[in-house]
Amino acid sequence: MSATQTTPGTPHRDPHPAARRVALIGNPNTGKTSLFNRVAGARHQTANFPGTTQEYRVGRARGEHDRPIELIDLPGVYTLETGQSEARVCRDALEGNALGGRPPDAVCVVVDATRVTRGLRLLAEIAKSGAPVVVALNMHDLAHKRGVVVRAEEIAEELGCPVVPTSARTGAGVPALIAAFADAAPVNAEGDAWAWAERVGSSARDAAAPASSHAMTERLDRVLMHPVSGTLVFAIVMGAIFWTIFKLAGVPMDLVDAVFARLSGWASSVLPAGAVSELLSEGIIGGVGATVIFLPQIVILFFLISLLEGTGYLARAALLMDRLFRPFGLPGQSFVPMLSAHACAIPAVMSCRGVPGRQERLATILVAPFLSCSARIPVYVLLTGLLFADRPGLAAVAFAGCYVLGAIAALFTALLFRRTILRGPGRPMAIDLPDYRRPSVRSALLTTYDRAMSFLKKAGTVIVAMMVVLWWAGEYPHAEPPAEVVELRAQAASVEGEPAEALIAEADEFEARHAGRSTFLGRAGRTVQPVFAPLGYDWQITVGVLGSFAAREVFVSTLSVVVAGSDDAEDEGVLDRLRTARRDDGSVMLSPATSWSLLVFYVLAMQCLPTLAVTAREAGGWKWAMLQLGWMSLLAYGAALVTHQALTATGMA
Amino acid sequence: MPTAAPAQTKTPGETSLASLRRGETGVVVAVRARDDDVVMLESMGLRPNAWVRVCRTGRTCVVAADEPGGCPCRLGIERRLAECVFVSAGGV
Numbered sequence: 001m002s003a004t005q006t007t008p009g010t011p012h013r014d015p016h017p018a019a020r021r022v023a024l025i026g027n028p029n030t031g032k033t034s035l036f037n038r039v040a041g042a043r044h045q046t047a048n049f050p051g052t053t054q055e056y057r058v059g060r061a062r063g064e065h066d067r068p069i070e071l072i073d074l075p076g077v078y079t080l081e082t083g084q085s086e087a088r089v090c091r092d093a094l095e096g097n098a099l100g101g102r103p104p105d106a107v108c109v110v111v112d113a114t115r116v117t118r119g120l121r122l123l124a125e126i127a128k129s130g131a132p133v134v135v136a137l138n139m140h141d142l143a144h145k146r147g148v149v150v151r152a153e154e155i156a157e158e159l160g161c162p163v164v165p166t167s168a169r170t171g172a173g174v175p176a177l178i179a180a181f182a183d184a185a186p187v188n189a190e191g192d193a194w195a196w197a198e199r200v201g202s203s204a205r206d207a208a209a210p211a212s213s214h215a216m217t218e219r220l221d222r223v224l225m226h227p228v229s230g231t232l233v234f235a236i237v238m239g240a241i242f243w244t245i246f247k248l249a250g251v252p253m254d255l256v257d258a259v260f261a262r263l264s265g266w267a268s269s270v271l272p273a274g275a276v277s278e279l280l281s282e283g284i285i286g287g288v289g290a291t292v293i294f295l296p297q298i299v300i301l302f303f304l305i306s307l308l309e310g311t312g313y314l315a316r317a318a319l320l321m322d323r324l325f326r327p328f329g330l331p332g333q334s335f336v337p338m339l340s341a342h343a344c345a346i347p348a349v350m351s352c353r354g355v356p357g358r359q360e361r362l363a364t365i366l367v368a369p370f371l372s373c374s375a376r377i378p379v380y381v382l383l384t385g386l387l388f389a390d391r392p393g394l395a396a397v398a399f400a401g402c403y404v405l406g407a408i409a410a411l412f413t414a415l416l417f418r419r420t421i422l423r424g425p426g427r428p429m430a431i432d433l434p435d436y437r438r439p440s441v442r443s444a445l446l447t448t449y450d451r452a453m454s455f456l457k458k459a460g461t462v463i464v465a466m467m468v469v470l471w472w473a474g475e476y477p478h479a480e481p482p483a484e485v486v487e488l489r490a491q492a493a494s495v496e497g498e499p500a501e502a503l504i505a506e507a508d509e510f511e512a513r514h515a516g517r518s519t520f521l522g523r524a525g526r527t528v529q530p531v532f533a534p535l536g537y538d539w540q541i542t543v544g545v546l547g548s549f550a551a552r553e554v555f556v557s558t559l560s561v562v563v564a565g566s567d568d569a570e571d572e573g574v575l576d577r578l579r580t581a582r583r584d585d586g587s588v589m590l591s592p593a594t595s596w597s598l599l600v601f602y603v604l605a606m607q608c609l610p611t612l613a614v615t616a617r618e619a620g621g622w623k624w625a626m627l628q629l630g631w632m633s634l635l636a637y638g639a640a641l642v643t644h645q646a647l648t649a650t651g652m653a
Numbered sequence: 654m655p656t657a658a659p660a661q662t663k664t665p666g667e668t669s670l671a672s673l674r675r676g677e678t679g680v681v682v683a684v685r686a687r688d689d690d691v692v693m694l695e696s697m698g699l700r701p702n703a704w705v706r707v708c709r710t711g712r713t714c715v716v717a718a719d720e721p722g723g724c725p726c727r728l729g730i731e732r733r734l735a736e737c738v739f740v741s742a743g744g745v
Contacts, residue, residue, distance in 0.1 A: 079696035082689045114724040118698055148723050194700050201723075217727065218708065225709055319713050319729040428734045429713060431692060433727040 019060075019068040021102065022134075022181050025126065026110030027119055028076035029312075030436040031455050034168035034474045035110055036073040037446045056099075057450070064182045078118070080099045084427070094129055106184035107131045108177070113143035113150050113165065116204075120197035124189040136177050140165035142437075154204035161185040169440055173319070205555075217312075217435045224316050234317055238339050241304050245297055245343045246374070252296035260289025283471040289462040290551060291456075291610060297374075298347040298455055301340050303353065303448040304616040310439025314354075316430050322429045328411045329418025329426060331355060331394045334364040338410065341371035342403075345611040349618050350451060356438060357427040361447065363414045365619050366628050372403045372412035375553040376602060382556050382622055383599045386419050386579055386590055387594035400559075402603045409604055409635065421627075455614070470550045472520075474558075479518035485511045509577075521547055535601065535637070536594035536644040545601070552607035595646035598641040605636035670699075670741050671714065672736035673707045680694030680704055681718075686737035698726045699738050 026032040040059025073091055074353040075086040089098065098102030107126055107260075111119030116137075126133065137152050156163035162180035166173035189196050223229050227339045253340035264281040308314050316335070324334030331356045341348035348368040355361040372380070380402050388395035399481040417428070492503035516522045519538075525543030532542045541559065546557035559578065581589040590598075606612065606629045655692075667682050681703045684691045698718035699705065708727065709715035714735045717725040 079692055081696075082692045084689065084693070115720045115721055116724055117720055118696075118726065121696065133664075145724075146724060194695075221708065221715065221727075225715060227711070314727065322731070323712050428690060429729065429731040430690075430697060430734055431729045432697065433715065433729050435724070435727075 007098045019070040019607045020063060020106065020146070020181060021070045021072065021104045022106045022184075023072045024102035024109055024110060025074045025076055025094075025122070026076060026109050027078055027091060027112065027122060027138075027432070029315075029432050030076070030119065031168040032076060033073060033447075034111040034139055034440055034443045035136060035166060035174070036071060037443050038171055038174045039069075040071050040170050041446070048202060056093070061178060063178055067182075069178065069181060072099065077122065079122065084356075086356075094126065094131060104131065106134055106181050108134045108136055108142045108181065108184075110136045110138050110248055113137045113140045114146060116150055116155075117194075117201040118137055119416070120201050122510050123187065124196050125195035125590075127187040127189035130186050133159070133187050134177070134184045134236060135159065135161065136161040136173075137163055137165045141167040141170060141172065141651055148250070148363040148601040151203060151204045155200060158200050158203060159187045161187050168443075176590070179454060196242075203574045206441065219431075220436055221236050221433070225312065225320065227333040230316070230320050234320055237308070237313070237317070238335075241301070241308075242339065242342060244304060245300050248300050248321050249296040249343070253293055256289065256293045258294070259435075260285055260292070264289070278475065279468070279472075282475070284464070286471060287468045288517045291464055294344055294610065295452060295456070296344050297344045299452050301347045301351070301447055303444055305340075306334060306444035306447040307439045307441070310437070312436045315433050319429065319431060325411075326426075326429075327424075328366060329360070330411075330414050331357065331360050331429060333428060334360065337364050337368050338371060341368040344373050344375070345369040345371070345608060346455065346614050347451075349614045350455065350616060359418065359422040359424050361524040362619055363417050363422050365615055366417060366624065366631070367410040367414045369606060369608065369615075369628065369632065370406045370544075370604065373608075374604065375551060375608065376402070378553050378556045380599070380601045382578075383595050383602075387592060387595050387599075389579070398599070402599065405600070407605045414629065419450045470547070473518055473524070474521040476519060479515050481511050485514070510529075516543060534644070535597050535640045536648070537589065537598070538589060540583075541594070541598065545607075548607055549614060550603060550609045552605070555602070555607075561581060593644050596647055596652075597644035600643045601636045601640035603636075604632060604639055606632040656705070663741065666741055667739040669736045670705065670707070670716065670738040670740050671710075671732050673710075673740065673742065674709055675710050677742065678704065678706045679742045682739045682741050684738050686734065688739065690734065694738060697728055699728065699730075705738075705740060 022031055035056065036059060039061050040057075056075070059071040059073070059471045061069045061071060063069045072093065074090045077084075077086050077090050080087050080091050080094075088552065092098040094103065094107065108128060109119065109123045111123070123133065123135065135155065137150060137155070140150070140152075143150060152163045152165045162183050162185075164173050164177040164180050168174075168179050199581045225324040236365075264285045267285055268277050268281035271280065278429055291527055305314070308317075317335065320332065320334035321335040325332055325334050325338075334352075336354060339348075340351050345368055348371070349365050352361050352365045352368070355364050380399050384395040384398045384402075387398060426497060488503050488507035488510065492500045492507065495503070517526070522543055525546050526539045528536065528546070529539045529542045536543065544555045544559035547558035583589050612629055616627050618620045619625070668679070670679070670681075673679060680698055681701050683701060684694050684699060686694070695701075698720070699716075704719040706717045706725075707714060708717055712732050713729055714732060715727060715729050716735070717727050719725050
C-alpha cells in the first residue's frame, strides 16, 4: 500500500485507477483528521492544491474485497458557499475540477455526534452536488458520555445513505465505515439547509437529551481566556514549548551532527583521496547533515503543537493573540509561527498552514524569518562578545536587543506587505472553541511524522543541492601552498617543542587564508567587496557573509577559518585573533562600527537557504521566496549601512 | 482589517450581540454583514432563531450557540462581527 505522489502545481495522478476515491469532509474540530489517520495511518502524503497554499492529504486503505481506497482529507469547512480558500478548494475537489479532474466516488461527511445539526447543514450543501455520501457520526462515544443520544439508524433511514457511528480516538466503528464507502448513496436535501438539518437531526435524537458537559470548559475558559490570567498562562505555555524545543532538541541535534561528522570521516577514509571523496564526504554528506540537523526541532515543535491543538487550547490562544497581531494585519493564528521562528524558521514557515486567509498566511510566511532563530545565536554571541568583551551586562542587553529588533522588523514588514502587495480585507476572527479534551498522542505522532517527511522529501532535495553548490564554491579550486608556508613548515621541521608548534600553527593560518582567498567564494568575496564596503566590510568579512548565505551560523566558522585558520570560534586564541585581525590596509577588521553593522545585518538578513526552499514550497512558488530574500537583504543592507555610517560619523570606526 | 457590516441598522426590539453583557442570552434575529461573513457566521451556528448566551465580552466575544438536543457550540468572534449579529434579548 503505497501513497500517491503529488506535487504542487501538477495534476494529481492515481497510480491505482481501480482505487475508490473517497473525499473526507467536515466542520473543523469534528475529529476528521484523526479519522483520516485511523483509516490511512502513516500511508499518506501531503500536498498543496495546485496553485494554492491550501493543503490536502491523500492516504490509502483497503476496502471490501481488498479493493484499494484513495482517501482525500479536505480542509475543515463550515460551508462551501463562501469565497474563502478552504471552501473554494473543497468545491473544486468535489466537482472534479482539482486533483486530476476526477471527482470522488464517494464523499464521507464527518459529523460531530455532539453537534449533529451543524454537520448535517454542511451535508445539505454537499447533497446538492448529487455526490454519493457516507456519514461518519464521529465522537459517538463522547456524545453518549454527555447524554446526547443520536440514533444513527434513523438518520440513515431519513438520508438514504450509510450513517456509521465512529470514534476516531478509540478506532471504534472505523472498519464499518471503510466497508460502508462501497454503499455511498446520494442524499436528497431540499429546501433551507438549516431547516432540513434541524428536522433530520431532531427526528433522530432524544428530545430530552441534556446538553451538559460544558461545565469544565466554562470553568477553564474563565481562567484561560481572561485578559490577565489568560495572557499569563499563554506566556507560560509558550515559554514551556520554547524551552522544551531548545532543551530537548540540543541532544539529538548534537547526535545528528556527530553521526554525519563520523559518516563524513568514514567516507573520506574509505574512498581514495580526490575530488569524488571530497564531494561525497564534505559536499553531499555535509549537505544532508546540514538539512537533517533541523529535524529534531521540527519534530518536537509539531508534536507539541499537535498535542496542544488536540486539547482545544490553541483556538483560545489564537483568540487572545488576535488583539496583539491585528493592528499589523495578522490574525491571532500567526502566533504559532512567530513563536516557532525563535527556534527555527523552517518549522515556523511550515506551521503557517494553520493561518487562515491567503494574504495573512503569506504575510506570516514572509516575516517569520525575521524572528531571531537559534542559528543566529553563534553570530550574536561572537559579535556582542567582541563589542563588550569585559562588560557581560551590556553584551546581554545588546543580545536581547537583537531579538527586539527582529520582532519589530517582522511586525512592520507584515504591516507594509498587508498594505501593499498583500492588500485586502483580513478574515475577521470567528473561531470555533472546541471543548477541552485529552489529546490523541497517536494523532499527534502521525501529524509530526507527516510534517517531518514533508520537510525531508520536498525541501531536503533542494536544500542539499544548494548546499553542495555552496560547498563546492567554498572549496575549489584548491591552491598550492605559497612559498611562505613551505618555508615555515621547513623551519618547523628543524626545531622541536613549542617553537615547532608555533611555526606549524602560523603555517596553517597562512595556508588557510591563502586557500580561502583562492576559492570561487573567496574570489567572489573580493569581487563584490566594494558593494559591502559602505557597511565597513573588507574582503574577509565579505567572504564570511557570502559563505553564510546558505546558513547564517556558518559565518562564525568561515570568518574564523579565513582570519585565524581554525573553525573553532570558541577557542580563546581564535577569538583574540578575530578581535585583533587586521585588514589589508592594516586597520582593525572588526571595529565597533563594523561589528554593530554586522550585528544589525545578521538580525535582519535572510541568510538561510533551507528556509527559502521551504518558503517556496509553502507559499506556492519561488517568487515569494525571492521576495523574502530580496526584501530582507535590502532591509539588512540599508539598516547596516545606516548603523555603520552613523557610528563612523560619531567616531566609533 | 475585518470588514464591517454594510448596514448595521437595528429594528425595535433588536440589539447587537456585542451589546449583551456576560451571562445574558438572546435569540438571533438577523446577521447583517458582508455576504461572506453572513454565510460564515450562520454556518457556524449564529443563524436566525438560534439561542445564544454571552460567555465573555471584550474585543473578542465568546458566545455559546444552542444545538437542539446537543451540546452548545462555543464561538470566539471579533467584536466587530458580534456587532453585525442582531438578537432579541432574552434576559439573564
